[in-house]
Amino acid sequence: MALYNSHGSLYDTWVWVSDEERVPSETSFIVSASRFLETAELLLTNRSPAGIWLANEDQIELIKPYVDKLKLIALEFPHFKDGRSFSVARILRERSGFEGELRAFGDLLPDQASFLVRSGFDTFEISEVFSQESVCKALNSYTVWYQFAADKKKTAPVLRHWLA
């Protein structure tokens, strides 16, 4: 997997930690939401920042009390055609006030890059099967957007009246 943000590829400073592994004390780590919920207070006092990944969107309600303390939330796309996490991202960003890194992972296509960014994701993981060029091209495919979204970009309906 290669990590990208809205500008292109970047180095991943986070470490994914399985439910069986010990959490590291020196690097930022990502654990499952269920593991996090079991020992939330403890993990949040760890010296290194904690992030979680959500497999199931039902967990949103449970993690709500911790949203302002988490440094990263990763949302899974079990299949690229399953678009639920686009909505979850907007809710976390626009309603729950999550300000940390919002990450998409799973089965994603480069062609979804700008939708991810617009829905509020900061970073996303895409298989190395796809060239970096494809992802960067997809990020820059469009300069016009019609609808308001989590990235708060100025939309065409707003820009039309901007100078008037």
Add this chain to the structure above:
Amino acid sequence: MYVYDTYDKTLINQRVAEFRGQVARRVNGELTEDQFKPLRLLNGLYLQLHAYMLRVCIPYGVLSSHQMRKLAHVARRYDKGYGHFTTRQNIQFNWSKLEETPDILYELAEVDLHAIQTSGNVIRNTTSDHFAGVSNDEVEDPRPYCEIIRQWSTLHPEFSFLPRKFKIAVTGSEHDRAAVKFHDIGLRLKKGANGNIGFEVLVGGGQGRTPVVAITIRNFLPKQQLLSYLEAILRVYNRHGRRDNIYKARIKILVRDLGGCEFAKQVEDEWRHARKTNANVSFEEEERIRAFFVPPPYHAIETPVVSFQKACSEDVSFRNWVLTNTYDHKIPGYAIVTISLKPHGGIPGDMADDQMDIVADLAQAYSFGEIRVTHKQNLVLAHIRQEDLFVLWQKLVEHGMGTANVGLATDIIACPGLDYCGLATARSIPIAQRISERFNDRDRLNDIGKISINISGCINACGHHHAGNIGILGVDKRGNEAYQITLGGRSDEHAAIGQIVGPGFSEERVVDAVENVVEAYIENREGKETFIETFDRTGLDPFKEKLYGTL
């Protein structure tokens, strides 16, 4: 009609460039067919039985003469010289080559046409009343709202990977010509208690294998709040709609499973948040869009129009066409003309390239250069002076488009069926052609009067058989095509789903069966009752008896 500005043009040109790149990545193998499929579908490209089919979007069915000429060009240059108008007011070309589709889209973009979201699990082309802006019974013109929805739904970042396709229809009239009750979301413009205009919001209608009439979840939505409310509905659906079973993924199943009240409650909860965002368009933008739909510069015409009356009395064929194919216009001295694309024995909705050019010319000469596509697969010229009707009719007759059958037994809706479609289980087109030939008699057609016959070649119901007064569903019965008949369906404000009349009929016998149903109506009707009025009074019994003998 709406005219694209630099924002709109930039977006569709960027879409063409993106698609060209996607085709190249499919050809060089970076994208698998599984990955490419949803991407091509988002650009209207299907793989059918014999070739790729490209479905071009005609937003809420409105076209300019200029655009129609480009469609003629595409039919001529890239296809087999014809196109097929669909029940979503779009047009499809049945013989596209994959490697040529980026060029077709490039050419279409030159006249502000595209194929964005004409397929796939996204918000599809918003449809509307084909008499919008010209009928007498309108609360307000629905087209500006269709355009607002078009823009909002185009490349929506959150709603481009929905559980299933999503269809919205808007009507501005009490009399529903847009079948809003058979849509995922139906919107009906209405006057509120304080005189303000807003929408009645209906959800969960649809056809397919589980036909459902939509229910109202909000009686009155202030029209300024339209987009935030739509966003709330779509968000509830995107999160909770089923994704495990393609046949249970439409919003109607979610509404059914949750119950209408609970679904409405979840939408309202969501909307409390959504309405606080900037989802709605500004007043200025709404006004900008509305300005494109002001009435064209009509002439003041003295009525009655003597030359028109004279032509009607002198030419019985013309008079007959006027009676069936024209409709009252809100401006005195004008008429709304429906051009039938259902010539007797022809393929419903098909149109040859030269006919497209002719209609483009006629629209330019007589109807302010505007053409509309109806969801019943016909065309409308919405602003014809009565004094021009005779010349227009002669031109249409000369080019095989003068069939006087709008709303009658041979004005059949049919899906492409097994002649083209990979999903079909039976043929639709030959059945439509044979029924059309069977009833090809002016006096008989007029005697039978208003009736809708809709044919689908499979359970997916693209031919709207559930909503036809007479519905015909083709099914595959152990290798043989068989046809099931339903009666009593209708798609207007009294929307109803047709009821199965009994065992199906073979391909040979189905046309006789339709004729028997019509005969049963003639025998049982009282006074001036239409087919559906008789059916609503009698129910299935007299029809069953006619078809299957004594009960």
